[in-house]
Amino acid sequence: MTVIHIPGSKSVTARALFLAAAANGTSTLLRPLASDDTEGFTEGLTRLGYRVTREPGRLHIEGRPGGPAVTEAEVHCRDGATTARFLPTLAAAAPCGTYRFDASAQMRRRPLGPLTEALRALGVDLRHEGAEGHHPLTVRASGVKGGELTLNAGESSQYLTALLMLGPLTAEGLRIHVTELVSAPYVEITLAMMRSFGVDVVREGNTFTVPPGGYRATTYAVEPDASTASYFFAAAALTGREVTVPGLGTGALQGDLRFTDVLRRMGAEVTTTDAGTMVRSTGVLSGLTVNMRDISDTMPTLAAVAPFASSPVRIEDVANTRVKECDRLEACARNLRAMGVTVHTGPDWIEIHPGTPRPAEITTFGDHRVVMSFAVAALRVPGVTYDDPGCVRKTFPEFHEVFARFAAEGAG
Numbered sequence: 001m002t003v004i005h006i007p008g009s010k011s012v013t014a015r016a017l018f019l020a021a022a023a024n025g026t027s028t029l030l031r032p033l034a035s036d037d038t039e040g041f042t043e044g045l046t047r048l049g050y051r052v053t054r055e056p057g058r059l060h061i062e063g064r065p066g067g068p069a070v071t072e073a074e075v076h077c078r079d080g081a082t083t084a085r086f087l088p089t090l091a092a093a094a095p096c097g098t099y100r101f102d103a104s105a106q107m108r109r110r111p112l113g114p115l116t117e118a119l120r121a122l123g124v125d126l127r128h129e130g131a132e133g134h135h136p137l138t139v140r141a142s143g144v145k146g147g148e149l150t151l152n153a154g155e156s157s158q159y160l161t162a163l164l165m166l167g168p169l170t171a172e173g174l175r176i177h178v179t180e181l182v183s184a185p186y187v188e189i190t191l192a193m194m195r196s197f198g199v200d201v202v203r204e205g206n207t208f209t210v211p212p213g214g215y216r217a218t219t220y221a222v223e224p225d226a227s228t229a230s231y232f233f234a235a236a237a238l239t240g241r242e243v244t245v246p247g248l249g250t251g252a253l254q255g256d257l258r259f260t261d262v263l264r265r266m267g268a269e270v271t272t273t274d275a276g277t278m279v280r281s282t283g284v285l286s287g288l289t290v291n292m293r294d295i296s297d298t299m300p301t302l303a304a305v306a307p308f309a310s311s312p313v314r315i316e317d318v319a320n321t322r323v324k325e326c327d328r329l330e331a332c333a334r335n336l337r338a339m340g341v342t343v344h345t346g347p348d349w350i351e352i353h354p355g356t357p358r359p360a361e362i363t364t365f366g367d368h369r370v371v372m373s374f375a376v377a378a379l380r381v382p383g384v385t386y387d388d389p390g391c392v393r394k395t396f397p398e399f400h401e402v403f404a405r406f407a408a409e410g411a412g
Ligand SMILES: O=C(O)C1=C[C@@H](OP(=O)(O)O)[C@@H](O)[C@H](O)C1
Pocket: 010, 011, 012, 014, 082, 155, 156, 157, 158, 161, 182, 183, 186, 296, 297, 320
């Protein structure tokens, strides 16, 4: 049996950094993720004048309920959409200040229009330098009074998360009516974490009521990243092995742990306890039709193991994977075809047929999940290479070393 210790969740770390920065008092984050996304987030906070100090395996953040310590700053959000969407929202709550945000070429292409429109509707002076709804942008902050909003989060749940986290920093609180929502489990993470920092959001159907009054500092333990764990779970199911991931058990916050339900439906044995989750191959890997709207970061993981299933795999309702680090539906289709696999795609679906994949150079489009997903397929197809293997730095800089050790253990 192999036990894999997975680094901290990107989503939980980003939220914890925001909430701790806004809180009254000093917070400590235990086992936060250290990757390009979370380093970018931390650097952004530092540029806004927040004090973050490091110790091995922990971060201390001195909260500033009154907002950033500086009234002017330039923040580069790198490739991280959590950074690029959450930090301008945090800055908007400042009583006064001018804050400019930019991002990598990849992140500049990704949308945030519904969020910036919502901030403007709340009275925030926010200007895009180029295309509307994209970075770079400048926020001229003068505090946010609060009030009612209608939001379409059908493209990204991060718009809703950003506004929910803003709510307690407004004078009167926020009431948000949501018309559409993708990646819904990420909103559950947000609500649970806001509770840990002292704020109870009331949810009635699609309406969220967020009280004013700010956050309370706390010590927060970051759980392992469930999307990262999907590569190890899939690898076990694909190569006749068993793997246990401690720290992702029945109480886990992240919806992406439900990827193990998909593996179970395909034939793997899955056991979840309070302590963690174990996936064991039964030698059976059947195809299926699955809706991944809630857990679309694991769509590429499933796409990469799909050709080895005994019948077609059809993944539905994943249109928003087209506005991630790359167009993930097309990236998966292109790379699977390069490996000789039959693939069909539609606006929001992909269908992958059983085949005998051959080695190819994977075109990564700078997307960490393309690399990590095809590394799983590569366990059965020696000779796969990547045009940019280093892009795993976004969420898991040590991926190649850890995954190679995991593979070697299975071979030995
Ligand atoms: O809130 C978050 O931390 C995230 C939400 C999801 O994005 P979308 O809501 O844009 O699908 C997910 O894909 C992303 O990796 C992290």
